[in-house]
Amino acid sequence: MTDGATFDQDQDTVRFAGDLSLARLGTLPDRLDRIDGKVARVDMSGVHRIDTVGAWVVHRFAARHDAPVEGLSADGQHLFDQVVQSDTPVSVRPGHQSSFKRVLGEVGDAVVVAGRTLYGLLGFMGATVIAFGQVIRHPRRFRFNAVVHEFETVGVSALAILGLMGFLIGMVIAQQGAVQLRQFGAEVFTINLVGRLTFRELGVLMTAIMVAGRSGSAFAAQLGTMKLTEEIDAMRTIGVSPMEALVLPRTLAAIVLMPLLGFYTSMIALIGGGLLSWITLEIPPVTFVARIREVVPITDLYIGLIKAPVFGAIIAIAGCFQGMQVEADAEQVGLRTTSAVVQGIFLVIVLDAFFAVFFTWIGWN
Template sequence: MGDKPSHSPDEEADGSIRCSGALTITRAASTEREFEAAPDPLTIDLSGVEKMDTVGAYLVHRAMRDRKAKVVGASEDIEQLLAQVAEADNPAQVRPTERNAPMRALSELGAWAIEAGRTLVGLVGFFGATILAFGSVIARPKRFRLNAVVQRFDVVGVRALGIIGLMTFLIGIVIGQQGAVQLQQFGAEVYTINLIGRISVRELATLMTAIMVAGRSGSAFAAQIGTMKITEEVDAMRTIGVSPIEALVVPRMLAAVIMMPLLSFYAMIMSLLGGGIFCWIALGIPPLTYIQRLQEVIPITDLWVGLIKAPVFGFIIALAGCFQGMLVEGNSEEVGLRTTAAVVQSIFLVIVLDAVFAVFFSSVGWI
């Protein structure tokens, strides 16, 4: 029958099919029909086949697998091809085996613990590399990039004044309103000033500023450095002998460390201002009385607590953002994932450190 599988009427009676010519994908449909029409027991004679591809080999293999067909007359090459197709014919598991809920929870917890451990080790290593870079810059002042630091001052500090001021101003109002509602039950509305003053100066102003800087600047650091990794600019820096840590990380860290205390102090003032306006309008406490009361109830240690924590928070935020940016590899989707990780990681570390500071300052008597 030329170049397509063929059989004679005499051979069809006993289920024998003689193939000849090319047994390829172009003849797959007609070959499959002839195999299905042949009665059992099926015998396939491949002595006349000159050419066979994987589709033709799979049709023969399927007949052997499902109908126990007997193959005769196959050349050595065709036998090898049939053996390879048979070896590759393994059932694929489309849907993974579902584990019970406790095992699945333990597996996810273990994966999270391993990832957290790797991240912690990487962060500590990156911290060490950053300290070495600072030492290198101090030893060689000419390598210090003042313009880059000043530019980061603008990004981290000046452009954040609006959103941080608005946020802390509203937080001061919320603290005053919620505190006044509770204190009115005891006729102690005047102590709303104590609540606003101490919680704003000691805790919330610095903490909320750190969270906002992490969302703005930490994510920007990760995205900028991650994009530079994608475009191979970081590799180009290494090629020309420029340290990426000195050029990219050190200016951002300096900007975050220097600007965080200033932003925190600004946030304290805005929070106290919001609380003062609320006390004036809602509680009838004059501004002068409010200011005098603040001077009486806020110890100077509260101001120092807030300002001491601020540069540490700034360092942690810049460290996490730059670290995640340096981990970017592959494609642009990785930039988004690492940016998200930088924000989550920096906020988590800030809150943990805030708790550590609270315990420390209480133990030394700054309460």
């Protein structure tokens, strides 16, 4: 066996030997091109070294004669397989595809992504429940300071924007209701509209949407950044559970504060609706409050308070789930934050529709 690249032909078998690397090939490619006879087999058992260029030369020769290549070592065979796989023609322009097939393919891809996301979200929700159970079993692992800090992030910092939003929503409901009911001489029922819509639906729903935009996105961005800087991996290394240290405090804060924020927004919305009723319908505040107490059943308040913690849990879990999915680069943080907001709002609306049907079914109309 020589140091350079050599070959010999024995009847219909071509045997290679030596070093089939770029520096040692020499005139081997030209000599292979001059072989015109039948080649039934290429024997590489005598090759002790081969690189990409050598594998390409052998592959081109074997492909031209339609002969199998045998005798390579495990590493050499792996390299040769990679060269064979790369020898695939690539079109400069993609093939023409009808618009219907393209749209259908995109819809199918979206359905697959949605299914995988839902599956992952359910798994993450289960992991959160398990972490909650672990904290109940071992109360000393409960991070009270972290939960209090999230109270400020989710609740206190949101009071101003929620108050302004609730006030304006109450005024809009009262104004639009008065305009429509005036056609029937029933302006007084504007109070019914404001009271029932605020406590039963819009107060909690708009609060949930605002919390999803503020806190859900913040959770995704915070955990995504920590995932990107490998802080979460470091926590696992020192034996700290990210679910207990990061996810659980945020979820508990959202669950506890959502009923309070929803009630606060509903009360501010009533103030806005009452103020507009006082100005445009000349209904004094005392009459407005008395009418609210008459026409709004206590079940409307119960409905809002029942829905609120469920919405808070969904928003927090969706935000934390998307944050924990961040990988590769900083662009993922922005994409996952957007996904957290969209996913949270979508799930809140879906659950609100479910609750509406459920409460009507049990007679809380």
